[in-house]
Amino acid sequence: MLFSSFNYLVFLPIVFGLYWVLPDKFRKPLLLLASYFFYMSWLPKYGLLLFGLTIANYFLGLLISKSVDRKKLFLTIAVSINLGCLCFFKYTNFLLDSLWQGLRGFTQVTGVTLAQTTNTPMFDILLPLGISFFAFEFIHYVVDVYKGSPPMRNFFDFALFGAFFPSQIAGPIKRFQDFSKQLIHPPVFSKQDFNDGVVLILQGLFKKVCLGDMLAQLIVDPGYANPAALGTLDAWIVFFAFTFQVFFDFSGYTDIGRGSALLFGYRVPENFNLPFLSANFLEIWRRWHISLSTWLRDYLYIPLGGSHCSAWAQRRNLFLTMALGGLWHGAAWHYVFFGCIQGVILATTRDWQKYTDKHPTLSVMKKSPWWHWSAVVATFWSWTVLLVIFRAPSVTHAFSMYAKGFSSSPAGEITTTFMTSTLPVTLVLYGLYCITCALANRTIEKEQALPAVAGWVANAWKQSVPARAIAYTAMAVVILAFAPGHVQPFVYFQF
Amino acid sequence: MQTITAPPTNETKNREPRAPRKPLWRSAVEVVICLMLAVFALESLFAIAGVGGQEFMQIDHKLGTKHIPNKQVIWRMEGFSADKLNSFGYRDIEHTVAKPLGVKRVAVMGDSHSEGLQVPLQDTYARRLEESLNDSAHKTADKTNYEVLNFACSGYSTAQEYVQFSQEVVPYKPDVTVILMHWGNTTANIVDPNKRRLAQPRPYFYLDSEGALKEDDSVSDWYYKPGAESEPLAKTIAFLQRHSRIYGVLCQTDLALNINERLYWRLRGAVQRGITMAQGKNHKAEPPGPAYVEQDATEVTEALVVALSKECAKNGSKLVIMLLPDPSGKASEKLSKELTALGAQNSFGLLDLSDAFKTHPASKDLFLRVHLSSQGHKFVADTLQSFLQQNGYLSANSEPLAAQQRQL
Numbered sequence: 077m078l079f080s081s082f083n084y085l086v087f088l089p090i091v092f093g094l095y096w097v098l099p100d101k102f103r104k105p106l107l108l109l110a111s112y113f114f115y116m117s118w119l120p121k122y123g124l125l126l127f128g129l130t131i132a133n134y135f136l137g138l139l140i141s142k143s144v145d146r147k148k149l150f151l152t153i154a155v156s157i158n159l160g161c162l163c164f165f166k167y168t169n170f171l172l173d174s175l176w177q178g179l180r181g182f183t184q185v186t187g188v189t190l191a192q193t194t195n196t197p198m199f200d201i202l203l204p205l206g207i208s209f210f211a212f213e214f215i216h217y218v219v220d221v222y223k224g225s226p227p228m229r230n231f232f233d234f235a236l237f238g239a240f241f242p243s244q245i246a247g248p249i250k251r252f253q254d255f256s257k258q259l260i261h262p263p264v265f266s267k268q269d270f271n272d273g274v275v276l277i278l279q280g281l282f283k284k285v286c287l288g289d290m291l292a293q294l295i296v297d298p299g300y301a302n303p304a305a306l307g308t309l310d311a312w313i314v315f316f317a318f319t320f321q322v323f324f325d326f327s328g329y330t331d332i333g334r335g336s337a338l339l340f341g342y343r344v345p346e347n348f349n350l351p352f353l354s355a356n357f358l359e360i361w362r363r364w365h366i367s368l369s370t371w372l373r374d375y376l377y378i379p380l381g382g383s384h385c386s387a388w389a390q391r392r393n394l395f396l397t398m399a400l401g402g403l404w405h406g407a408a409w410h411y412v413f414f415g416c417i418q419g420v421i422l423a424t425t426r427d428w429q430k431y432t433d434k435h436p437t438l439s440v441m442k443k444s445p446w447w448h449w450s451a452v453v454a455t456f457w458s459w460t461v462l463l464v465i466f467r468a469p470s471v472t473h474a475f476s477m478y479a480k481g482f483s484s485s486p487a488g489e490i491t492t493t494f495m496t497s498t499l500p501v502t503l504v505l506y507g508l509y510c511i512t513c514a515l516a517n518r519t520i521e522k523e524q525a526l527p528a529v530a531g532w533v534a535n536a537w538k539q540s541v542p543a544r545a546i547a548y549t550a551m552a553v554v555i556l557a558f559a560p561g562h563v564q565p566f567v568y569f570q571f
Numbered sequence: 572m573q574t575i576t577a578p579p580t581n582e583t584k585n586r587e588p589r590a591p592r593k594p595l596w597r598s599a600v601e602v603v604i605c606l607m608l609a610v611f612a613l614e615s616l617f618a619i620a621g622v623g624g625q626e627f628m629q630i631d632h633k634l635g636t637k638h639i640p641n642k643q644v645i646w647r648m649e650g651f652s653a654d655k656l657n658s659f660g661y662r663d664i665e666h667t668v669a670k671p672l673g674v675k676r677v678a679v680m681g682d683s684h685s686e687g688l689q690v691p692l693q694d695t696y697a698r699r700l701e702e703s704l705n706d707s708a709h710k711t712a713d714k715t716n717y718e719v720l721n722f723a724c725s726g727y728s729t730a731q732e733y734v735q736f737s738q739e740v741v742p743y744k745p746d747v748t749v750i751l752m753h754w755g756n757t758t759a760n761i762v763d764p765n766k767r768r769l770a771q772p773r774p775y776f777y778l779d780s781e782g783a784l785k786e787d788d789s790v791s792d793w794y795y796k797p798g799a800e801s802e803p804l805a806k807t808i809a810f811l812q813r814h815s816r817i818y819g820v821l822c823q824t825d826l827a828l829n830i831n832e833r834l835y836w837r838l839r840g841a842v843q844r845g846i847t848m849a850q851g852k853n854h855k856a857e858p859p860g861p862a863y864v865e866q867d868a869t870e871v872t873e874a875l876v877v878a879l880s881k882e883c884a885k886n887g888s889k890l891v892i893m894l895l896p897d898p899s900g901k902a903s904e905k906l907s908k909e910l911t912a913l914g915a916q917n918s919f920g921l922l923d924l925s926d927a928f929k930t931h932p933a934s935k936d937l938f939l940r941v942h943l944s945s946q947g948h949k950f951v952a953d954t955l956q957s958f959l960q961q962n963g964y965l966s967a968n969s970e971p972l973a974a975q976q977r978q979l
């Protein structure tokens with residue numbers, strides 16, 4: 077069930093209504109049932125996989141906490157089960173294909189015949205939705221229990237942690253310590269949470285459907301499908317369109333998830349914090365897919381040695397972390413290549429930062445606004461250019477896209493499509509919305525008095541239920557108006 | 572006296588203080604003001620952005636539906652176009668009803684493929700045909716001016732086109748009438764006499780026990796009772812269809828969800844049945860109509876084409892049927908063969924585009940998803956032009972030769 081599908085628009089209000097009508101003791105079981113229904117509506121048999129992993133991690137968590145001398149063994153078993161499932165479902169065919177390609181290369185070079193068949197043997201494996209996310213949540217759980225965190229003793233609470241539908245399919249990757257705190261005290265219905273939740277859902281839908289899906293259908297997919305037809309301007313429109321598509325798609329998903337969780341009185345972590353305003357790649361990874369970056373830091377980078385080792389070991393750790401992070405995104409070499417480049421850039425950025433900190437002139441220049449904003453523009457541009465490797469189906473394909481972007485040829489259809497579509501209007505609309513929100517937040521933070529009209533509007537918004545209801549409906553109509561003919565799956569579902 | 576109060580529960584601790592209840596009139600005023608503001612803001616936004624202009628059909632008792640005259644239509648569902656329907660409601664430039672001297676007219680009829688909302692108006696095959704016929708006439712000594720009139724309308728069946736011809740096309744006195752058909756049109760020409768309540772309101776046809784072609788308007792009569800257009804609800808809907816972009820957005824969403832979302836389709840059906848029952852009607856009741864056996868769609872379609880060719884001949888026009896390729900191929904192949912044979916007997920031309928589309932070097936570029944792309948329209952216009960010219964449909968006092976029925 078997609079967050080942006082009609083089914084979810086029916087499912088969510090029903091679960092929401094039942095949740096607040098039922099007595100406290102039935103609410104958590106209802107959420108658990110709803111989460112399994114949500115997951116199994118895609119492919120029922122994979123509900124068993126989620127349930128099986130939940131049982132295994134629950135008992136192994138208890139064993140790790142109780143055991144004195146075999147903690148490490150139980151941890152190894154638990155991590156192996158989670159990683160084993162992830163690798164089997166996600167990487168088996170990739171490994172077979174890579175091995176087969178390697179063998180073919182070997183036979184071509186040496187002339188030795190190793191196999192009669194030319195087709196790669198493949199398993200018929202369908203990747204379970206969200207496995208990369210809930211497997212990482214379970215690994216975090218067992219590792220933290222191993223480190224001394226108290227385990228979750230209530231099985232149903234633990235099952236809800238693993239299956240909670242607002243964050244089940246594409247994160248954010250939750251931390252069980254934060255989630256279990258919320259399970260102790262039953263949530264109380266709050267108008268504030270309800271309003272914030274509805275606004276987040278509508279905001280997320282706008283980002284996903286009106287911006288992400290439109291960019292994908294009109295610009296990105298046709299652009300990457302036929303690089304030969306692109307002019308220079310087209311190629312750059314396609315590059316930037318993908319940067320925005322993946323941001324709107326994933327942050328839109330996260331907004332809908334966070335909004336849905338708020339409707340039930342739960343809070344899930346934020347995943348994005350204005351990533352395109354980052355002044356370097358280290359900062360981008362602190363602002364983009366925050367829950368994955370922190371997971372990689374805590375459960376991969378730090379165990380590898382982190383920053384408490386020699387300069388070369390630090391570089392190696394960063395490189396390995398990002399290369400594996402790249403592989404996490406998908407079973408293909410272009411993801412690994414993307415991760416490796418990120419690793420090299422992060423290591424170089426860190427060295428550059430150390431150098432500029434020590435250099436007397438550069439350390440002063442670094443503090444100037446023009447340095448900062450130049451760095452922001454350069455970082456955004458480089459990020460966009462590197463995402464071509466991420467989006468293209470192969471590294472070769474990515475280079476044919478670059479060839480179009482860095483050569484001179486007249487504009488093709490993509491430019492016309494972009495200009496005649498609703499995208500310019502929706503992008504302006506989203507920009508105005510962001511500016512309004514930023515100004516409102518700044519006013520609230522600085523406790524400034526609002527101008528008369530704005531004050532009246534803010535007051536009406538706070539106090540008038542009809543005003544809010546009509547505003548929500550109007551926002552929904554705007555989403556319907558700018559939505560494409562059919563909804564696309566979320567980009568991060570494949571990961 | 573000491574009073575013992577219960578300790579604050581989690582629920583009471585977190586409960587927000589209640590705001591004093593507002594008087595009802597104040598809430599009503601708020602609702603009206605907010606609604607007006609929201610409608611104004613949305614209509615303005617949609618007008619600036621050019622969305623919500625897809626609602627361009629109105630009820631027509633005889634034809635089922637037809638275009639709203641002078642309606643600005645913005646199409647984004649597949650391809651893109653932003654044009655205005657002409658003052659008669661056709662997706663065409665303005666034409667006088669009276670045929671000017673020295674002008675030869677080609678009337679184009681059909682469904683969404685001929686209407687071509689997926690491409691700009693000047694790219695439709697009708698406009699391209701007019702342009703290229705006049706270009707080639709000016710290159711030779713031919714002083715004839717050509718006008719190509721596009722009467723096509725989304726969703727039209729051959730049955731609707733037959734009715735439309737007498738009602739709307741004849742006054743324009745076309746010299747040639749071209750109908751672009753595909754296999755899907757044939758099934759919409761008949762209605763199952765036992766399932767009329769599930770059918771769209773439009774004219775249907777059937778062959779009676781003696782093989783004569785008869786019209787069945789029972790479904791339209793049931794949906795659109797005489798005088799229904801003057802009812803307040805119908806008037807409001809007609810007003811919204813003409814003027815409201817919000818209404819356009821909602822209708823478009825309804826259509827898209829009905830096509831793409833199974834759950835929506837089911838719920839919508841259930842709500843409709845509920846409304847019918849609430850109105851005191853039996854939702855399973857069949858509309859009254861003539862009794863006849865279940866019909867064969869191809870047979871009725873062929874009878875309709877023959878009737879149309881006679882109607883054309885009676886009004887001084889020559890009929891050409893163009894067949895669009897059918898993805899499955901088999902059904903349209905049979906239809907094509909039978910229409911070719913009928914064409915030879917009844918003097919109408921048949922241009923089957925299937926082979927021409929298949930052998931085109933860039934055949935996949937001729938379609939967007941379902942409908943013709945700009946290249947597709949151009950290809951149809953070029954193919955049709957050479958067909959009309961080679962078979963003498965446009966030459967002075969010529970009789971198209973039955974022997975010249977050819978498939979490209």
